[in-house]
Amino acid sequence: MKLKYFAWVRERIGKAEETIEPPATVRTVEELIAWLSGRSEAYAYAFEKPKVIRAAIDHAHVRPDAAIAGAREIAFFPPMTGG
Amino acid sequence: MSGPVTIRIQEDDFDVAREIAGLTKGRTDIGAVVTFSGICRGDEDSARISALTLEHYPDMAEEEIKRHVDEATSRWPLSGVTIIHRVGRFMPGQNIVLVLTASQHRQAAFEAAEFLMDYLKTNAPFWKKEESATGAGWVEAQARDDEAAARWTRS
Numbered sequence: 001m002k003l004k005y006f007a008w009v010r011e012r013i014g015k016a017e018e019t020i021e022p023p024a025t026v027r028t029v030e031e032l033i034a035w036l037s038g039r040s041e042a043y044a045y046a047f048e049k050p051k052v053i054r055a056a057i058d059h060a061h062v063r064p065d066a067a068i069a070g071a072r073e074i075a076f077f078p079p080m081t082g083g
Numbered sequence: 084m085s086g087p088v089t090i091r092i093q094e095d096d097f098d099v100a101r102e103i104a105g106l107t108k109g110r111t112d113i114g115a116v117v118t119f120s121g122i123c124r125g126d127e128d129s130a131r132i133s134a135l136t137l138e139h140y141p142d143m144a145e146e147e148i149k150r151h152v153d154e155a156t157s158r159w160p161l162s163g164v165t166i167i168h169r170v171g172r173f174m175p176g177q178n179i180v181l182v183l184t185a186s187q188h189r190q191a192a193f194e195a196a197e198f199l200m201d202y203l204k205t206n207a208p209f210w211k212k213e214e215s216a217t218g219a220g221w222v223e224a225q226a227r228d229d230e231a232a233a234r235w236t237r238s
Contacts, residue, residue, distance in 0.1 A: 078221065
């Protein structure tokens, strides 16, 4: 699946997108955040406050307990500040 | 809804008068157009801002705004909606966002414009970064914006 990062999540991780295949034990958005956080200090820093992080699966907002099975694109970003 | 929906995300500026004319041209069923323009402020909490950069998630931003417009048109009798959100780097005084809502009567147009802006602020994937004398930093989401959006939630 493709992962995309925006705003300070992108800056902390150091890239805008990547393709990953998490292990089958990672089933939800919050489990994916926990798994990513274990990859390096940069990810741990980006996801240090997981409750603040917003996620979208295939361009629609999802909650942390949303299943990631079948997702083509998952995005992580801070609360939105447009308008 | 019996009317055009225009959603654009662009770097270029917009002309408010031309957008209104585009929405109402050749129509005699529209009695009210409400315009909201969002403009880059020159200060935030008494700190001077030198520039503002707007980042967005391109595909999702358009889909999310479309969902908001669909929700607005299901709740109010609208004759047309135009939403333009700019991205890029802005100086104080420059336009950032435009929301136009048209209806036969003013109340629907006023309410729908407010609803659309409240939802844009909290749900559309855009992020602002401010530049000031002390450096650059991401704008934090405001609880008052969440509260403004929450008042439209139907129980």
